[in-house]
Amino acid sequence: MxxxxxxxxxxxxxxxxxxxxxxxxxxxxxxxxxxxxxxxxxxxxxxxxxxxxxxxxxxxxTDDIPELAGTLHAALGMSARAHARIRSIALDKVRAAPGVVAVLTAKDIPGVNDCGPIIHDDPILASDTVQFVGQPIFVVVASSHDAARRAARLAAIDYEDLPPILSPQAAHEAGSYVLPPMHLERGQPREHLGKAAHRDKGHIRLGGQEQFYLEGQIAYAVPKENDGMHVWCSTQHPTEMQHAVAHVLGWQVHQVLVECRRMGGGFGGKESQSALFACCAALAAWKLMCPVKLRPDRDDDMMITGKRHDFVFDYEVGHDPQGRIEAVAVEMVSRAGFSADLSGPVMTRAICHFDNAYWLPHVQIDGYCGKTNTQSNTAFRGFGGPQGAFAMEYILDNIARTVGRDALDVRRDNLYGKTERNVTPYGQTVEDNVIHELLDQLEASSDYRARREATRAFNAASPVLKKGIAITPVKFGISFNVAHFNxxxxxxxxxxxxxxxxxxxxxxxxxxxxxxxxxxxxxxxxxxxxxxxxxxxxxxxxxxxxxxxxxxxxxxxxxxxxxxxxxxxxxxxxxxxxxxxxxxxxxxxxxxxxxxxxxxxxxxxxxxxxxxxxxxxxxxxxxxTPKLHWDQSKLQGRPFYYYAYGAACSEVLVDTLTGEFRLLRADVLHDVGRSLNPAIDIGQVEGGFIQGMGWLTTEELWWNKDGKLMTHAPSTYKIPTVNDCPEVFNVRLFENRNAEDSIHRSKAVGEPPLLLPFSVFFAIRDAVASLGGYRINPPLDAPATAEAILNAADAVRQAAA
Incomplete structure (x- = not known):
């Protein structure tokens, strides 16, 4: 007391x-x-x-749990080809390696050789065909972690190469999809595109992102009496792991217990992708009747697991002289990878977030989940929402420069209204809109107008170093878009x-x-x-x-x-x-x-x-959760219980001769309803902002011509560090009360803040646009790496010459 x-x-x-x-x-x-x-x-x-x-x-x-007597360690033998038939596998050298106890293949699986969360197209161990570089083919079980890993490299596999598809564009051209295409239309977009006073079209490339959790994938399986299995697993979805292990062993679900005290980060990468590791550990434990731990090396983890889906967008937009959108059509193509995994729900959420915070009277959205011979991409913080919303922000940024207005003013003119212009393309009425008040507060507290003028003055006197500034809003729907998961x-x-x-x-x-x-x-x-x-x-x-x-x-x-x-x-x-x-x-x-x-x-x-x-x-x-209903076939209904809102103002400094940039200041105002714990919520906003900034600026996934992921380690994949945080980082929670009866009228805070650093990307674009007198739209791809910034700067200089 x-x-x-x-x-x-x-x-x-x-x-x-x-x-x-x-x-x-x-x-x-x-x-x-x-x-x-x-x-x-x-x-x-x-x-x-x-x-x-x-x-x-x-x-x-999970790796800290004291190991029981007799614990063995597993490692995975992986494919060296992006797409090939397996002619033969010679495992004699693997079995003869020091410390090796057993080698398991798909033939050793007593149940179902699949760990796909929705569609059963994701084998635990490849048998006849491999579909990406890094796909697991066999499991080595040995006396130590190192012994298992060393032995796994000794397999001799004879492949018959097949033509691979390595990009979403190539998948789209070939009509290669993991799921049927999705289509959403409201109004008469084609008719209004033809009648619009101004019409524009373009192509946007948006990269993927590695979850890069601090604790890698891991599972520790221990056989129990009477055909039971206890699996400690670093997973966001223990029930799904329970089902997957039961299926691979051919058991009932009640025979499997999955436990997770904590994870060292997940970010979506441990929602479905932890199943393969749990299943392999459990399979080995069942086969050998002893405890087995499977902890892949970081390189193997990144080679095996899926990431955030990268997207390509082709769009057409019609708008009036003030920049108000009259009609828009967009074609979204994602890199799903070789199997469906969660690509369907990710695309659905991308479609449902294409509007972000804006009223779109006439809209057409076509979504395609491209099947590629790369890792099967999966959930990542935001789950497709950031990808969809990014495309709309890019379109509005272009429109603002085209009509010669401040991008914030154009964004304001397109916002959802309070009592009208407030129905989303998927049919949900926006009833809790606070984005107008939130933007007013942020614009004032960040001193945006004066700082914008200051950046213009700085750029006029600085031929190489250029400053840019941008404010972007966020409207993010909260709930699973499959109703029964709520x-x-x-x-x-x-x-x-x-x-x-x-x-x-x-x-x-x-x-x-x-x-x-x-x-x-x-x-x-x-x-x-x-x-x-x-x-x-x-x-x-x-x-x-x-x-x-x-x-x-x-x-x-x-x-x-x-x-x-x-x-x-x-x-x-x-x-x-x-x-x-x-x-x-x-x-x-x-x-x-x-x-x-x-x-x-x-x-x-x-x-x-x-x-x-x-x-x-x-x-x-x-x-x-009440009030939810959704028709996936029509992409209509109420998929979200409520919306979380936010906005950020970012100012950057760009070196136009090297492509390097620095975030000088970020001002963030975010809506978490009535916060349950302000300290934790502010920490989530800060972390989401920096993680999202990394996605949009430094974290580049690159596959070579043979389909091998070359950025598969900390040495080749650049996440943001403390040095990338701005010296001035003002984060505040917007005073609000959830209109819906959520827990104590609070709002979710996990995913929405990841969209706030859109402002960083568009501030970089603003700085590069200064090279052409702010009249030319820089063709800047995301992530805005130094190379991408340099390419955009060169393009603007050439166009302005």
């Missing part, structure tokens, strides 16, 4: 739960005190529940000493989910946060869970945990009310205290008494 409450109870003689010393004291006085003085458990900044463990190096990740369960146990244990279906990957859920439970029970402990995600405790993805972790699991805690609180309130002879609705909980009429108890004492009275002190909770 806090010092004020302790002093209050000492003054009244009730610190030990006994009778008050003063005659005029009543339970109502303490109840009023609780309401006025009890420290809040939500809406305040609290440290991450594992922060002290992270700092001390004592947080347990559900969650939780268990809450109150022990008879008043301590509380929580288990839920979400996974902790550093984003603070467990911290927020614990805060929700503490608030609901009126106890201090220190009383609450959240345990590892475990498929034997909460079943049939959804992935921790789509920014829904706190929305879903927080609500489920709240539901469970509320049931327990109501039972305790009813018990206390019977003891005091009062109505249960008058019982008050707060600051580890419970007041029922004249009855005053510490929470732990009430829990002990309730246990003795045989009151149930545990409960399950469940939550299903």
């Amino acid at each position: 806090n010092k004020q409450t302790e002093a209050f109870l000492l003054d009244t003689g009730a610190a030990d739960g006994g009778a008050p010393a003063t005659a005029d004291f009543s339970g109502r006085d303490l109840a009023a005190h609780i309401a006025a003085e009890a420290p809040p458990q939500i809406g305040v900044s609290r440290p991450h529940e594992s922060a002290h463990l992270h700092v001390a190096g004592t947080a347990t990740y 559900q969650a369960g939780a268990l809450v146990h109150v022990y008879n000493d008043g301590s509380v244990l929580v288990n839920h279906g979400g996974t902790e990957m550093g984003q603070g989910l467990n911290t927020k859920v614990a805060m929700v439970v503490a608030h609901e029970l009126g106890i201090r946060l220190e009383r609450v402990r959240v345990t590892a995600t475990d498929t034997s405790k909460v079943a049939n869970t959804s992935a921790t993805a789509a920014s829904t972790g706190t929305d879903l699991n927080g609500k489920a945990a709240q539901d469970a805690a509320r049931q327990i609180r109501e039972r305790l309130a009813a018990f206390a009310a019977r003891q005091a002879g009062v109505d249960p609705s008058t019982v008050r909980f707060g600051d580890d205290l419970v007041v029922a009429g004249e009855l005053r108890l510490r929470f732990d004492e009430l829990a002990r008494q309730a246990y003795v009275a045989r009151v149930q002190l545990w409960s399950d909770g469940f939550y299903a």
Whole structure:
């Protein structure tokens, strides 16, 4: 309890739960005190529940779990060809290598050789045909990690090469897709394109991104009695791993237990892609009846796993002289890779975010998931939303330069309205629009207008170094775009000493989910946060869970945990009310205290008494997001429960002779509703901004002519570092209250901030445009690497000459 409450109870003689010393004291006085003085458990900044463990190096990740006696280690033998038939595989040298215990191929799989999350087109181990460089073909099991890896390199595989498709453009030209194309149309786009006063068309290239989690993929499988398997796995989707392992072994789901205490980052890369590693570890453990750990080297991890989908866009747009869009048509082609994985939902979300924050009266969107002989691309923070929204921002940036207006003014003129011009192309009405007020605040706090003039003045006097500035808004839909995934369960146990244990279906990957859920439970029970402990995600405790993805972790699991805690609180309130002879609705909980009429108890004492009275002190909770409906065949409905909004202003300095740039200042204002934990939310916004900046500026994936990913290690793939952060980085949370009944009216914060650094890219483009007097649209590709900036600068200089 806090010092004020302790002093209050000492003054009244009730610190030990006994009778008050003063005659005029009543339970109502303490109840009023609780309401006025009890420290809040939500809406305040609290440290991450594992922060002290992270700092001390004592947080347990999957590779830190003490290995059981007899544990063996696995490594994967991978394809050296992008597309080929396997004529023969000679594994004798592999089997004879030091420390090797077994070598497993597809023939050793007793169940289904597939780990595709939606469509069954993703073999765990290739058998007849390989479809990308790095595709696993066999598993080596040895006495040590190094022995397994060394042995895996000794295989002799004879290939018959087949023609590979290595780019989304080539896939589109060949009509090679992993899924049928998607089409969305509203109004008469072709007719209005023909009638528009101004018409433009263009081509946009947007690169992919490696998740680059700090903790790589890993699985540790241990056989259990009576045909059971316990798998510790670094995964965002324990239930899917449970299903995948059951299928590969030909078992029922209840025979498999998947557990994950925490991940060292996921970002979508551990939603479906962890299945291959879990299945291979479990297969080896079943075959050899001993514990097996599979931890790929970072290079192997990057060669095997999928990334963010890169996109190419071809568009046509018609607009009026002020830059207001009248009609737009866009063709999106993504690099899906060799299998479907999550490419369908990613394309759906890209289509549903093409509008970003803007009203599009007549629109046509065609989406194609190109099948290529590269890694099967997968989920990544934003899940297609950033790709779709980026294309619209690029189009508007072009329009602004074409009509000679400030890009912010053109963006403002195209924003969704409050009560009109507020229906999306996919049929959802935007009911919670706060982007106008948010932009007003950011424009003022960032001093955008004056700084824009200052950049122009600087550029006029500086022939080589050029400054650029841009503001971009974000509207991001929150929910899975498959309605039945929007559900969650939780268990809450109150022990008879008043301590509380929580288990839920979400996974902790550093984003603070467990911290927020614990805060929700503490608030609901009126106890201090220190009383609450959240345990590892475990498929034997909460079943049939959804992935921790789509920014829904706190929305879903927080609500489920709240539901469970509320049931327990109501039972305790009813018990206390019977003891005091009062109505249960008058019982008050707060600051580890419970007041029922004249009855005053510490929470732990009430829990002990309730246990003795045989009151149930545990409960399950469940939550299903309301209002959602979606017709995938028509791409119409309400796929999102609500929208999160944000905007960022970025100023950059570009060296037009080297292509290097520096982010000088970033001002961010982001909407998280009523924040559950401002410190964690601000950290998520900051991290999302820098990660998104890396995607758009430095992180370049490159495959050579043979289809081999050449940027497959930290030495060749450049993520942003602390040196890339701006010296001035102002991040604030927009004061708002979710219009929908989310958990305490908060909003999701995981994915939306990744779109904020669009402002960095378009500030770079603004700087390069200065080379042509701001009249020429720079053909700048993303990522805007030094090479890409130089190419764009040369193109502008030539056009201006």
